[in-house]
Structure formats: C-alpha cells, structure tokens
Amino acid sequence: MTVLARALDLTRRYNGTIALDGVSLEIAAGQVVGLLGPNGAGKSTLINVMTGLVRPDAGRVDLCGGDPRSESTRRVIGVTPQETGLPETWRVAELVDFVSAHFPDPVDRTELLDRFDLAPLADRQAGGLSGGQQRRVAVALAFAGRPRLVFLDEPTTGLDVDARRALWDGIRSFNADGGAVLLTSHYIEEVEALADRVVVMDRGRIIADGGVAEIRGRVRLKRVTLTDPVLPELVGVSSVERDADRTHLLTNDASALVRELVTAGASFTDIEIESASLEDAFLAITGDRRAT
Numbered sequence: 488m489t490v491l492a493r494a495l496d497l498t499r500r501y502n503g504t505i506a507l508d509g510v511s512l513e514i515a516a517g518q519v520v521g522l523l524g525p526n527g528a529g530k531s532t533l534i535n536v537m538t539g540l541v542r543p544d545a546g547r548v549d550l551c552g553g554d555p556r557s558e559s560t561r562r563v564i565g566v567t568p569q570e571t572g573l574p575e576t577w578r579v580a581e582l583v584d585f586v587s588a589h590f591p592d593p594v595d596r597t598e599l600l601d602r603f604d605l606a607p608l609a610d611r612q613a614g615g616l617s618g619g620q621q622r623r624v625a626v627a628l629a630f631a632g633r634p635r636l637v638f639l640d641e642p643t644t645g646l647d648v649d650a651r652r653a654l655w656d657g658i659r660s661f662n663a664d665g666g667a668v669l670l671t672s673h674y675i676e677e678v679e680a681l682a683d684r685v686v687v688m689d690r691g692r693i694i695a696d697g698g699v700a701e702i703r704g705r706v707r708l709k710r711v712t713l714t715d716p717v718l719p720e721l722v723g724v725s726s727v728e729r730d731a732d733r734t735h736l737l738t739n740d741a742s743a744l745v746r747e748l749v750t751a752g753a754s755f756t757d758i759e760i761e762s763a764s765l766e767d768a769f770l771a772i773t774g775d776r777r778a779t
C-alpha cells in the first residue's frame with residue numbers, strides 16, 4: 488500500500504475554538520475517502536492543513552514525500568476548496584489552459600472538459616456561468632495537472648442531480664485510472680456512491696474510520712419500515728420518521744420490536760427490515776440529528 492498523504496497528530500485552534508484536536512490520517516494510492524461530520528467538525532480545516540493552505544499549531548503533514556507548502560509537492564495534488572472564485576472575463580477553455588500550464592504533464596483540455604461534461608461551456612466566460620456551472624469548472628480544474636491525489640471540499644453542494652452525476656462520473660474515471668481522492672460532503676449518498684472508505688469527524692477529532700459496510704456495521708441499528716401502522720408506546724426505538732404512508736423506526740433489536748408490535752395488536756402492513764443506512768450510522772455515531 489503506497490501512502491500518498493499522512494497527517495500526524497494535527498492540532499489547530501482558532502482563538503478559543505479547537506478545529507483540529509490531534510488528528511492523524513493516512514490516504515493510500517487509489518483510495519476514495521469520504522470525510523463526513525456535522526458543521527464545524529473540522530473537515531475543511533483538515534483539508535486546508537493537509538493541502539498547505541493553513542499551518543497547524545502542532546503535528547505535521549507529509550504529502551507524497553514532501554511538505555504541502557512546497558511547490559513541487561503541490562504539483563502532485565489537486566484541490567477544490569469550499570469557496571472558489573473564477574476570473575469573470577476568462578473563458579472556460581482559457582482557464583483550463585492557464586491552470587494546466589503550471590503542471591509538467593497536464594491532461595489534454597478536450598479530455599478534461601469531456602470527462603466533466605463541460606465541453607459545451609468551453610467558450611463561455613466564467614462570469615456568465617451559473618453558480619453550479621462555475622462549481623463544476625472549479626472542481627474539474629483540480630484534475631487538470633494529472634494529480635495523484637485530489638482534495639475536494641463539498642464538491643457538489645448546490646448542484647442539481649444531473650450535474651452532480653456528471654461530477655461523480657469524472658471522479659470515478661479519475662479513480663479508475665488510479666487516482667486517490669479525499670472529499671467532504673453533506674450528501675451521504677454521495678459518499679456512499681463514491682467512497683470506499685469513510686472517515687467521520689466530530690469536534691476536531693476522528694471518531695470513526697472504515698469501509699462503508701464497516702461503518703454501517705459498527706452501529707447495530709436496524710431500520711424497520713411499516714405501512715400505515717397504529718403505533719403503541721414502544722421501548723427501544725431510537726427514532727420514528729414518517730414519509731407518506733410509510734413509517735420508519737430505528738432500533739437496535741428488530742426482533743424485539745416486531746414482537747412488541749404483535750403483542751400490542753398494532754395494525755400494520757408491508758413490514759420491511761434492513762440494516763441501517765450510512766446516514767443512520769453517521770447520525771448515531773455523531774449523536775447529532777442536525778447534521779446533513
């Protein structure tokens with residue numbers, strides 16, 4: 488396993504707030520790592536420190552054998568921060584050429600634009616693009632220099648479903664060629680669709696790290712879904728959600744719940760029992776129902 492990025496015991500404070508509290512993380516070649524966490528967990532700070540944009544108070548980062556602040560190291564990574572601004576009068580093709588010129592072996596412009604479904608926008612000025620179109624361009628630019636590792640901070644926030652899928656395809660094709668990605672997202676289905684590993688942060692610390700199935704499995708929750716139930720008082724149900732005529736109950740013990748429903752004579756149809764989703768697991772691990 489080739490480790491491309493290694494963060495060692497990173498700490499970063501902003502005045503009284505601790506944004507990173509002893510974070511260590513390794514990213515291996517070919518991995519797509521999804522970084523999840525509630526607002527303020529420290530995800531952007533971790534990306535900013537790992538990409539050399541912010542200095543840690545303590546700890547260190549090794550990126551492909553170098554310091555993230557050195558120019559030669561920065562050539563092997565790609566970054567799209569949470570906030571980006573594109574020069575308004577530049578055409579998309581010019582932007583790609585400008586960014587590509589900083590790298591020794593950039594991706595061919597047509598190939599990059601095709602990969603992210605941006606060819607129709609090539610001659611448009613950045614200032615005239617919609618917010619979502621600008622975001623797609625900003626993300627595509629992270630891949631221009633043929634990086635080994637790309638950091639994407641909420642790459643698809645604000646994008647419609649088609650645009651999001653176009654970006655997912657671009658990220659997947661980069662990964663299929665061996666590229667590694669660390670991405671943050673508030674869309675759990677995005678992490679589920681793209682990542683082979685999930686890292687969960689909360690209050691500046693990593694509180695879970697594993698495969699998608701492993702993170703789900705860490706939480707013994709089951710989702711029991713019923714149609715039109717008349718529910719009695721139930722013990723051991725951690726949440727009840729209604730969605731049209733379907734009611735979803737989260738529980739640690741689905742068998743006990745079903746016995747309870749039957750014993751109470753509750754009426755229901757179409758019962759379905761499944762393992763918790765990644766979102767259920769994430770919320771259970773962070774204990775934060777406000778997240779996502």
Ligand SMILES: Nc1ncnc2c1ncn2[C@@H]1O[C@H](COP(=O)(O)OP(=O)(O)OP(=O)(O)O)[C@@H](O)[C@H]1O
Nearest residue numbers: 501504505506524525526527528529530531532533
């Ligand atoms: N430049 C800054 N100045 C002051 N405080 C900051 C700064 N950047 C981050 N923080 C604080 O550090 C903590 C972590 O913030 P960070 O942006 O890393 O979280 P996040 O997980 O990316 O959140 P979100 O999901 O909302 O983007 C928060 O309490 C935030 O207010």
